[in-house]
Amino acid sequence: NTIDSGNDYDFIIVGAGSAGSVIASRLSENLIWKILLLEAGDEGNLISSIPTAVSLLPFTKYNWGHFMEVQPNLAQSYNDNRMPWHKGRGLGGTSLINYMIYTRGNRFNYDQWAAQGNPGWSYADVLPYFIKSENCSVKNADYAFHGVDGYLGISEPFQTKITDVFLKGLHELGLPFIDYNSNKTLGASPIQANIFQGRRHTSADAFLKPVKHRFNLHIKTRAFARKVLIDEKTKHAFGVEYEVSGKIFKAMARKEVILSAGVINSPQLLMLSGIGPKQELGQLGISVLKDLQVGRNLQDNLAFLGLNFVTPEDVTLRFSKFVNLVSIYEVFESRTGPWVGAGGAQAIAYIKTDESEELGPVPDMELLLIGGSLSTDYGLILRTGMNIRDDVYNSLFAPTEGKNSFMIFLSHLTPKSKGYIKLRSADPHDYPLMYGNYFTDPGNKDINTFLAAVRYVQKLIQTETFKKFKITLIDNPVPGCTHHQYDSDDYWRCFLRSLIQTFNHQVGTAKMGPKNDPDAVVNHKLEVYGVKGLRVADCSVIPFALSAHTNAPAMMVGEKAADIIKNAWKDNLW
Numbered sequence: 001n002t003i004d005s006g007n008d009y010d011f012i013i014v015g016a017g018s019a020g021s022v023i024a025s026r027l028s029e030n031l032i033w034k035i036l037l038l039e040a041g042d043e044g045n046l047i048s049s050i051p052t053a054v055s056l057l058p059f060t061k062y063n064w065g066h067f068m069e070v071q072p073n074l075a076q077s078y079n080d081n082r083m084p085w086h087k088g089r090g091l092g093g094t095s096l097i098n099y100m101i102y103t104r105g106n107r108f109n110y111d112q113w114a115a116q117g118n119p120g121w122s123y124a125d126v127l128p129y130f131i132k133s134e135n136c137s138v139k140n141a142d143y144a145f146h147g148v149d150g151y152l153g154i155s156e157p158f159q160t161k162i163t164d165v166f167l168k169g170l171h172e173l174g175l176p177f178i179d180y181n182s183n184k185t186l187g188a189s190p191i192q193a194n195i196f197q198g199r200r201h202t203s204a205d206a207f208l209k210p211v212k213h214r215f216n217l218h219i220k221t222r223a224f225a226r227k228v229l230i231d232e233k234t235k236h237a238f239g240v241e242y243e244v245s246g247k248i249f250k251a252m253a254r255k256e257v258i259l260s261a262g263v264i265n266s267p268q269l270l271m272l273s274g275i276g277p278k279q280e281l282g283q284l285g286i287s288v289l290k291d292l293q294v295g296r297n298l299q300d301n302l303a304f305l306g307l308n309f310v311t312p313e314d315v316t317l318r319f320s321k322f323v324n325l326v327s328i329y330e331v332f333e334s335r336t337g338p339w340v341g342a343g344g345a346q347a348i349a350y351i352k353t354d355e356s357e358e359l360g361p362v363p364d365m366e367l368l369l370i371g372g373s374l375s376t377d378y379g380l381i382l383r384t385g386m387n388i389r390d391d392v393y394n395s396l397f398a399p400t401e402g403k404n405s406f407m408i409f410l411s412h413l414t415p416k417s418k419g420y421i422k423l424r425s426a427d428p429h430d431y432p433l434m435y436g437n438y439f440t441d442p443g444n445k446d447i448n449t450f451l452a453a454v455r456y457v458q459k460l461i462q463t464e465t466f467k468k469f470k471i472t473l474i475d476n477p478v479p480g481c482t483h484h485q486y487d488s489d490d491y492w493r494c495f496l497r498s499l500i501q502t503f504n505h506q507v508g509t510a511k512m513g514p515k516n517d518p519d520a521v522v523n524h525k526l527e528v529y530g531v532k533g534l535r536v537a538d539c540s541v542i543p544f545a546l547s548a549h550t551n552a553p554a555m556m557v558g559e560k561a562a563d564i565i566k567n568a569w570k571d572n573l574w
């Protein structure tokens, strides 16, 4: 029942997300090439463009609505122990619903990426691509590391005074002020965000909007890819089967198909197309074209949400700061004010905890300052989006309702635990099964690094700066951990397991690696092993968890992918 769309393209890109939008934009610079960009979702709207309205977005059509499979002894603070794994669906992909924090990851990440047998991915190799994307206007940035002529807006979001308090307190502990997107790796700075002229700047806003008039670029929204069409004999990808309003179409690719459907859907599409673990595909009746470890090697940065503070000083984000005529006027007229914040994120610190065994200045934890708390909106929206249980909210967050509260999220940068995803069925509409396998590393390094960061924050509370602002940590015990003595290591481990949350930075499900890496799915040119004319280019290929929020790395992968592809076809343009 498949309808031939009648159109041939040079390249078909699946997914207009952080990476896919960049690739479509860059490949269509060559007017000889005809590009099809397929996106399952819709264009963003006014709500998605207002930066601090981000907490509403999980409830909209722009979120796929995934949940991780329940993991024993984990996430007890969530309703039914279920941790949401939000993913964006629409032009811009997850950059349409994310918190807009712009971080790249440090130089050690990329040098390690290259050292694992992936030439072309070292820090020196990828830095030019980050810079190429950028139109940066951050005041105190180190401009040796930033671009100002690119498509992607990067600016400083709204700040309250708690940022200064945080940075000064850290300074007392010896942490320098840095531009965290420079080559300096330990230190703190205010947030840099994907906000342009007071509005969220998704990768689609940045890279597609300015070029959407190009006659050679066809962008199809609400077009859901079902599988890649691959010739069984030659193992050559020649098109994509996709669905619009219940009708199934196929489109042909003369040169290549590029999967940029994200860390869950790119591996799902590979497996539906016969590329994946042989036994698993066989059990579902999918004929296997190439046996590869698709879906394995899933890695993620976790975040701990349990550190909620209160101060008598008016230095944080309060509900009343948002809901008043001045703020509403500001966001619509001058595009400034509290609604132009990175969803409350105000500053980042990269620290090295006592758990680290690294020799150099390699951070293992991020402290993310949130200018408000889960109680700022009186528990209405933020915590519902996160699926947090009532009793947990009432114990830890409700006490700060209406007060000056803020949070420090802890995020682990160097996790050892690995999860995986696998097909639930051969139906493309069935979400795959997703297993985080968090805190399962044999040496318990992952949870102990979090514990070390909690101890670091306890020192921060003791600094003169924090004392001056009479900052106190809400120390009500979390339900489920009251059998442990408060503040013992075991108490914190229990608390950590219970209120841990993904930062939605999953990577690695179509891992890049050399041929002799048994887990590798693509090579350093993003080509799927054993299949011609098929690349993957998004967070799935990133071989391990980076010390970064993953939007900028995904866009970098997009920039680099476009160059790799242009180079591959430079002698064969037609």
Ligand SMILES: Cc1cc2nc3c(=O)[nH]c(=O)nc-3n(C[C@H](O)[C@H](O)[C@H](O)COP(=O)(O)OP(=O)(O)OC[C@H]3O[C@@H](n4cnc5c(N)ncnc54)[C@H](O)[C@@H]3O)c2cc1C
Pocket: 014, 015, 016, 017, 018, 019, 020, 038, 039, 040, 041, 085, 086, 087, 088, 089, 090, 091, 092, 093, 094, 095, 097, 098, 099, 100, 101, 102, 103, 223, 224, 225, 226, 260, 261, 262, 263, 265, 266, 269, 503, 504, 505, 506, 538, 539, 540, 548, 549, 550, 551, 552, 554
């Ligand atoms: C709530 C949240 C907050 C975050 N905050 C930040 C942050 O502040 N800073 C940061 O750097 N990172 C953040 N991240 C992570 C970051 O945004 C993502 O890692 C990144 O955007 C992923 O890029 P990608 O290109 O791999 O995939 P995506 O951007 O997810 O793109 C995949 C695209 O493919 C489309 N697609 C999928 N399947 C199909 C199909 N079958 N057919 C057609 N289209 C399909 C999807 O709809 C989507 O548009 C956040 C993530 C979440 C969920």
